[in-house]
Amino acid sequence: MAEKKYLEGLKSSAQKAAASIDMNVIKEKTAGATEVMKTKAAEAKEAAVSAKEDVVSRLTELDRMLQDSITEYNDAYTLMNDKGVQLYVERSRSMDTILFAEQLVNSIANRPKSFDAEFEEIESERRKFTDSCEYAECELQEARKAAAGAGAGLAAGASVAFMAPTAAMWIATTFGTASTGTAISTLSGAAATNAALAWLGGGTIAAGGGGMAAGNALLALAGPVGWTIAGATLLSSILIFAGKKAKLNKQKNEEIQSIKDNTERIREMDAEIGALLEKTAGIRSGLNEMLFKAFFLSGADYLSLSAEQKQLLGAVVNNTKAMAAMLGKTIGE
Amino acid sequence: MGITLDNFIQDLCIEQLMKSPVGDKLQLAVHTLETIQAHFCALSDKQNELDITGMKAVTVLTFAMLKKLGEGKKTSELTNDDWKDIAKVVSDYAVLADDRLYSVFVFRIFERYLLGSAKMIENIASADTSDSIRGLAEDLHRKSELFESDKISETAYIEDCLWICLEGMIKLTASTAFLSGSKEVSGLVQALSIYGFEYGRMILYKKEQEMIKEYLEGQHQLDDELEKKYTEFLSELQEQAAEFRVLIDNAFAADFRETYLNSAKLALYAGVPESEVLKTDEDTDDFFLN
Structure with missing residues (x-):
């Protein structure tokens, strides 16, 4: 009893409150809110267009950066490689100089001497990077999958309209309005069936909607069922595609970083090889001159040589050993 | 108004529709949608061309069949010729058409769909x-x-x-x-x-x-x-190179005594072990006589 009284009291308060509501004010406020939403939608659209244009421009810059960095890497590698070849040639010539010095020293020394000298070619593998064409192709494949998915969503919606006639009929008969403006639920028999299916299917032939009977299966989707399914599939397609693009752009960014790091390393190697080349050439040139001066000492009796001549030979030995040590140097030491 | 993307998606989602008075009859619609979405999510991670072709084939098959059904036939009434027509459409669009054409095919359908829907509403x-x-x-x-x-x-x-x-x-x-x-x-x-x-x-x-x-x-x-x-790297390298140039110049100087002493410095700098460098006259004598 107490409960019933309580509920009646609530009902009475609600009725009084409802009676005090000015529906015109509500309608006005709703209309005002609608206009605000429309304005905000237009602003959001403008912001989206502007953001999109900026994205396109920045992506072009990122692509250009990728291509430029690959070109720079290849150029730096070529320069480094060429310098490496020059060093190899220089070192090969240096071996000849060392051999000549060895012959001179051994013609004088009591026991045979060897200036252990060997060298390996400085090698570095040219790396291959993914260029912007390959990234563009990946992006295109993802876009095509998104388009295929959207098409599949449309087909799925069409299938539902056909496969679930009872559900479709229920929706249509409960909420649909026939082309004539009469609520389908007030119709009966074949008229209700045709109107319901037509409501889902894009209007009756008489209303010019085409409908399913016109053979355009596509119009069978024109209704809340099809729109919702197609819409949800489109949204999935867009979000998945956006995710894939973000992943590709992240990979692209990391690729550019990797290329730049590699280019920097190649440039350093190039500088190191250049320095080695200069040192090697410097010693070889000096040693060749020195050997020319010391040539007349070939086959001499060491004990009969003057102090200066012995110092000359000592310098030949030291400089040849320095030469041999240079040949063994690798990049990064 | 703070409408989030999540709310927006939820509003669209057929799950929301199901909670409404309309929705509780749409079990089959939800199942179909989920199947398509799951298939698409899996497909987007696959590289296999056959899977994409399969999806295209199913899509085109559906439209081709619906066209036949739209002409008034029931599935059980489809003749061999009808099935040949359907198979031809599938092969034309899904397999023979390249991916570029297929995208156009999809959006041309959407174009007609939008026009038909506009008429309907x-x-x-x-x-x-x-x-x-x-x-x-x-x-x-x-x-x-x-x-x-x-x-x-x-x-x-x-x-x-x-x-x-x-x-x-x-x-x-x-x-x-x-x-x-x-x-x-x-x-x-x-x-x-x-x-x-x-x-x-x-x-x-x-x-x-x-x-x-x-x-x-x-x-x-x-x-x-x-x-x-x-x-910074280049600067350091150039400093070392300058030092080396001085050593080389001195190691090949005109004065034999200077040359001899500086050649020892050059050899040490180049990395020759100290024990092998000739630093004194005695070292030189030892090298040539022993």
């Missing part, structure tokens, strides 16, 4: 709404023309068309807002739906914009760091 929605939907169909048509005449790339074509189609579906779904009540309320519901769409799209683009901006700034910063590193 003429009785229940405002003239502005159906005109807006027709406008979107025209946008799709223009995009297809631009693409077919190579004025836009295929990726841009697909992305733009996906957004146009989604906008269309949202506006069409929102046009059924009359079910919820008065004209004013339905107007507000439609405006909210459209705002949700525009807001969601803006957020997605802004997110992409921020990400790319961050990447470019990072790259410029990296350039500065690497240049600084290289300059």
